[in-house]
Amino acid sequence: MKSHAKPKFACSQCDKQFSQLRNFKYHMSIHLGTKEFAASCPECGKTFNDKGYLSSHLKIHRNKKEHACPYCPKSFNQRVAFNMHVRIHLGLKPHCCQECGKTFSRKMLLKQHYRTHSGEKPYVCSFEGCEKRFADRSNMILHFRLHSGIKPFSCNLCPKRFSKKHHLGTHLNYHLNLKPYSCLNEGCTQKFTQSSNMRTHMKKCPHRKVEEK
Incomplete structure (x- = not known):
């Protein structure tokens, strides 16, 4: 029975060890933010640190969903x-x-x-x-x-861009006049485009039940 190869390469950032140079280099590229193993999707432009991840991602663009x-x-x-x-x-x-x-x-x-x-x-x-x-x-x-200053999520209805996907989703609510956040107080019918606005409203909502001391 063959013995497992002993780790030869140690990461100075988190003390992980690797027996293969390629795995060590890939691990270090994550810490250092280098583009040594980077590959971009030709369909949507999304970038991956490893070409293996790109191969899995490309399946998303295929029409067949079994x-x-x-x-x-x-x-x-x-x-x-x-x-x-x-x-x-x-x-x-x-x-x-x-x-x-x-x-x-x-x-x-x-x-x-x-x-x-x-x-x-x-x-x-x-x-x-x-x-x-x-x-x-x-x-x-x-x-x-x-x-x-990178903002990868762009609105297709106006020039605005966002650094977080959920910020784009909230922004689209304004364009589409969607108000998915409803006041949780019984008897109140107010709805809001943002959850933060809903929470602010609930603190002052006239339907809010005041807890007895």
């Missing part, structure tokens, strides 16, 4: 995405935190959650002079956009 959800009209072209979606309907959360017992539908979410216990922050802002650290990559990317 996996139909039995609980809603959605369908998927990837079996993994289909399985994770169905868990939402079934309320399945098979991944359990051994520290606090909290459960998650996806292994990646559990891994991110563990960092709240360990305090690990492996992702470092690559902007010169910043070096702020983050527990998950998505928050690091959002933070970096504050430095770079």
